[in-house]
């Protein structure tokens with residue numbers, strides 16, 4: 001993937017399995033958001049191919065749900081949490097008036113799944129950052145996508161809300177086999193969930209378990225400068241990169257064999 005002669009990554013062959021949690025790390029400008037845009041069908045790869053649930057990603061596809069970077073919503077916005085989630089569903093299946101009850105139930109279920117029932121009728125602009133984030137996740141999950149794409153979903157949340165939001169995402173992938181691609185600067189809050197890390201820097205990438213990627217040798221090679229990775233009380237601290245990032249090892253892939261395709265596949269060459 002390149003913009004002009006600026007290469008963000010190349011030679012990336014990646015299958016994200018149903019239920020897998022992939023953390024995407026890298027310095028500012030490395031290409032993390034571009035990777036998400038490619039998976040959303042908003043950015044064409046300069047070379048190679050990317051498939052979501054076996055198909056090219058596209059506008060209106062229900063195969064992928066997206067949790068955008070958190071921007072706090074205007075306090076004056078007239079939308080209720082319930083309306084925001086309905087936006088995630090509308091225009092797909094519930095066009096007809098007689099199916100309104102189904103529609104209402106789907107919205108209520110999505111809100112309940114993230115624990116947002118209590119504030120379903122509150123104006124979203126008045127909710128806390130963590131509450132807003134849960135509602136965004138409910139919106140992204142409302143169509144039961146096979147792939148959940150998250151852009152820094154924990155940014156600006158306190159520790160308690162980080163845990164609550166991560167737990168919602170974790171439960172979803174375990175119970176529904178939803179694959180998660182999670183862009184983050186800070187891997188420690190999701191340390192226990194991460195199956196694999198895609199680390200992008202300097203137009204290159206490394207892909208592997210946290211232990212395989214988050215070590216001094218691998219990151220020093222990737223950044224072409226000495227980088228120290230140390231563990232402090234179970235958290236991994238990275239020192240010496242232009243950006244801070246961290247991670248640790250824990251592997252517990254869930255087996256969700258009922259899907260025919262990887263939730264996300266990207267290959268360096270087109271046509272497989």
Ligand SMILES: Nc1ncnc2c1ncn2[C@@H]1O[C@H](COP(=O)(O)OP(=O)(O)OP(=O)(O)O)[C@@H](O)[C@H]1O
Nearest residue numbers: 003004006008026027028029030031032033034035
């Ligand atoms: N449409 C575009 N045209 C040209 N260059 C682009 C375009 N989109 C992104 N870029 C450039 O590609 C690089 C990667 O951008 P991207 O937003 O993917 O980085 P990122 O890893 O998400 O960074 P951050 O951590 O700062 O959000 C940046 O240098 C950016 O300026």
